[in-house]
Amino acid sequence: xxxxxxxxxxxxxxxxxxxxxxxxxxxxxxxxxxxxxxxxxxxxxxxxxxxxxxxxxxxxxxxxxxxxxxxxxxxxxxxxxxxxxxxxxxxxxxxxxxxxxxxxxxxxxx
DNA sequence: CCGATGACCATTT
DNA sequence: AAAATGGCCATCG
Numbered sequence: 130x131x132x133x134x135x136x137x138x139x140x141x142x143x144x145x146x147x148x149x150x151x152x153x154x155x156x157x158x159x160x161x162x163x164x165x166x167x168x169x170x171x172x173x174x175x176x177x178x179x180x181x182x183x184x185x186x187x188x189x190x191x192x193x194x195x196x197x198x199x200x201x202x203x204x205x206x207x208x209x210x211x212x213x214x215x216x217x218x219x220x221x222x223x224x225x226x227x228x229x230x231x232x233x234x235x236x237x238x239x
Numbered sequence: 240c241c242g243a244t245g246a247c248c249a250t251t252t
Numbered sequence: 253a254a255a256a257t258g259g260c261c262a263t264c265g
Binding site: 155156157160166167168169170171172173174175176177187190191192193197198199200201202203 | 245246247248249
Binding site: 137138160165166167168169170171174175177178 | 258259260261262263
């Protein structure tokens with residue numbers, strides 16, 4: 130059987146990887162899907178490790194307000210905003226516009 | 240080994 | 253209504 134503890138990390142990666150292009154999700158949303166609505170911090174930590182991975186579009190993951198809180202952790206802070214804009218997402222002052230529309234919730238899709 | 244921190248969110252005072 | 257703290261799990265010193 131699987132190990133829930135290690136799975137936490139992996140599960141975050143799975144979900145982030147499944148984020149469609151032009152969409153964004155939040156730490157809290159992912160955490161809720163994982164089964165712990167308050168483990169959003171671990172989601173952020175998982176993304177921190179995701180830095181070493183290449184298949185983790187962390188730029189599509191933002192905080193509850195659609196604010197690019199983690200941009201500072203990227204190779205270049207501007208890159209996160211640039212990537213999102215490249216997908217058709219409009220950002221102003223690190224704030225995603227129409228965030229409510231772009232928000233992708235797996236629970237709603239599946 | 241123990242203490243502190245971390246890209247957050249929700250609840251309580 | 254705003255501010256403060258708790259909670260979650262793992263990694264770093």
